[in-house]
Amino acid sequence: DTVWTRTYGGPGSDWGYSVAAGAGGYIIAGMTTSFGAGYYDVYLIKTDAAGDTVWTRTYGGLEWDSGHSVAPTADGGYIVTGFTESFGAGNDDVYLIKTNADGWVEVGGRDDVEPGRRLHYLSQNRPNPFGRATTISYAIPDHRQVSLAVYDIRGALVRELVSGTLSPGPHQVVWDGRDGRGREVGSGVYFCCLEAGETRETRRMVLLR
Structure with a gap:
């Protein structure tokens, strides 16, 4: 029973x-x-x-x-x-x-951080490849200065999407395939780079016109 x-x-x-x-x-x-x-x-x-x-x-x-x-x-x-x-x-x-016994994950010898929390995280953009626009998701653990920018395959800056101090948690930004002057960029491989504190993370994006 x-x-x-x-x-x-x-x-x-x-x-x-x-x-x-x-x-x-x-x-x-x-x-x-x-x-x-x-x-x-x-x-x-x-x-x-x-x-x-x-x-x-x-x-x-x-x-x-x-x-x-x-x-x-x-x-x-x-x-x-x-x-x-x-x-x-x-x-x-x-x-x-x-x-540990309370479900916390130790990070750097400490067990007082949120479970599963990572210091920074930059997701793969979606969709990828993309034609008109793509969404970039990322997360940060606390208030800090953040820069999120797009670079071409030569390493030249195409457009800065985010620059400033952000609140902790997940964030999203849409890139419409345009440069800093509002001009459409051509098809090809681009790189999205997140810089937050001492961490730098990069994801490869493919634009198909």
């Missing part, structure tokens, strides 16, 4: 793919569109023995990130595996997340 049932999530779509017992309750891994930083995020839920929520955490960037398996670790934390489109070298990459 059923002892109890519980539901978890928010106004979006939420999935649970793996559950493990430990530390007087259960740990659930899945993905969510209700919470987090991007399109889909890894969703980690800690419950007590009765299934009531103790805490929830999300991990990921601006793209599609999912957790498919979770297990307790010997130090009292958790290990989660899944896939990510936000980070890594390709379209989809293996995503392995190690947390």
